[in-house]
Amino acid sequence: MTNKQGKKENVRTMFNNIAGKYDFLNHFLSAGIDYLWRRRVARIIRRENPKTILDVATGTGDLAIELAKKSKARITGIDIAQGMLDIGQQKLKAKGLENQISLRLADSEKLPFSDNSFDVAMVAFGVRNFEDLDRGLSEMLRVIRLGGMIVVLEFSKPTAFPVKQLYSFYFRFILPRLGKIISQDDSAYTYLPESVGQFPDGKLFLDRLEKAGFIQTRQDRRSFGVATIYVAHKR
Numbered sequence: 001m002t003n004k005q006g007k008k009e010n011v012r013t014m015f016n017n018i019a020g021k022y023d024f025l026n027h028f029l030s031a032g033i034d035y036l037w038r039r040r041v042a043r044i045i046r047r048e049n050p051k052t053i054l055d056v057a058t059g060t061g062d063l064a065i066e067l068a069k070k071s072k073a074r075i076t077g078i079d080i081a082q083g084m085l086d087i088g089q090q091k092l093k094a095k096g097l098e099n100q101i102s103l104r105l106a107d108s109e110k111l112p113f114s115d116n117s118f119d120v121a122m123v124a125f126g127v128r129n130f131e132d133l134d135r136g137l138s139e140m141l142r143v144i145r146l147g148g149m150i151v152v153l154e155f156s157k158p159t160a161f162p163v164k165q166l167y168s169f170y171f172r173f174i175l176p177r178l179g180k181i182i183s184q185d186d187s188a189y190t191y192l193p194e195s196v197g198q199f200p201d202g203k204l205f206l207d208r209l210e211k212a213g214f215i216q217t218r219q220d221r222r223s224f225g226v227a228t229i230y231v232a233h234k235r
C-alpha cells in the first residue's frame, strides 16, 4: 500500500481486484479456521436474540450468511467494494437468503442509517482496514440501539512461544507468496501482514472501543491469539 491514493481507495481497489478469489483464498490460507471463528461470533450474537443486525465491511457476506443459518434476524451488510458485494449477492441468491440479508454499498465511516437502528453491529476482518478506526467505531455506536452490542472479529498477534514464531514465519514468508500466486495481486497479501502488524490489538483495541463510548468491553482470544473476538455494549 504505497501509492499516492488514500488508504480507503487503495483498500477498495485491492478488494475489488481480488473479489473473485477472496473466498477461496480466505479459507485456503487459514486452513478453514476462519469458519470456526465466524461460527463463534454468530453464537455470541444469537444469545442476544437480535431482530436487526448490521454487518459492517461484509465483503462477500460470509459472516451475515453464518448468522442467517440459525437466526431469523434481518441482516444488512455494507461494504465499500462493489466487487465483493457482487460475489456476496450471488451467494445470497444461491442460498435463497435474499429476503433475509440485504447488501449495499456504503462506508463504515459514514453509515447511511439513523441513530439507534440496529440491535447488533458486527464486523469480521474489517476494522483493520478502516482509514479512520475511531470514526468507524463511533459510527457503529451511533447506529446501534441503547443496550445494543458490537462484536468485532479481527486478526491479532500471538505472544506465546512457539505460536508467535510460527505465525510470524507463515505471515511474513508463506502467506504473501501463496496469496500473490493465487490472487495475481501484488499487494494484497503483503498488505495483510502489514496491516495486522500495525493494528492495535488486545487491550489497545478495548481502549479504542471505550474511547468511542462503548462499555462492558471484553476480548476472547482464539487459536492461541491468532484472532480475537471483541464484544462491547452501548450504554
Ligand SMILES: C[S@@+](CC[C@H](N)C(=O)[O-])C[C@H]1O[C@@H](n2cnc3c(N)ncnc32)[C@H](O)[C@@H]1O
Residues within 6 Å of the ligand: 008, 011, 012, 015, 026, 056, 057, 058, 059, 060, 061, 062, 063, 078, 079, 080, 081, 084, 106, 107, 108, 109, 123, 124, 125, 126, 129, 130, 131
Ligand atoms: C478482509 S475483508 C472481510 C470481509 C468479510 N467481513 C469476511 O469476514 O470475510 C475486508 C472488507 O472490508 C471492506 N472495507 C474496508 N474499509 C471499509 C470501509 N471504510 N467501509 C466499509 N467496508 C470497508 C473491504 O472492502 C473488504 O471487503
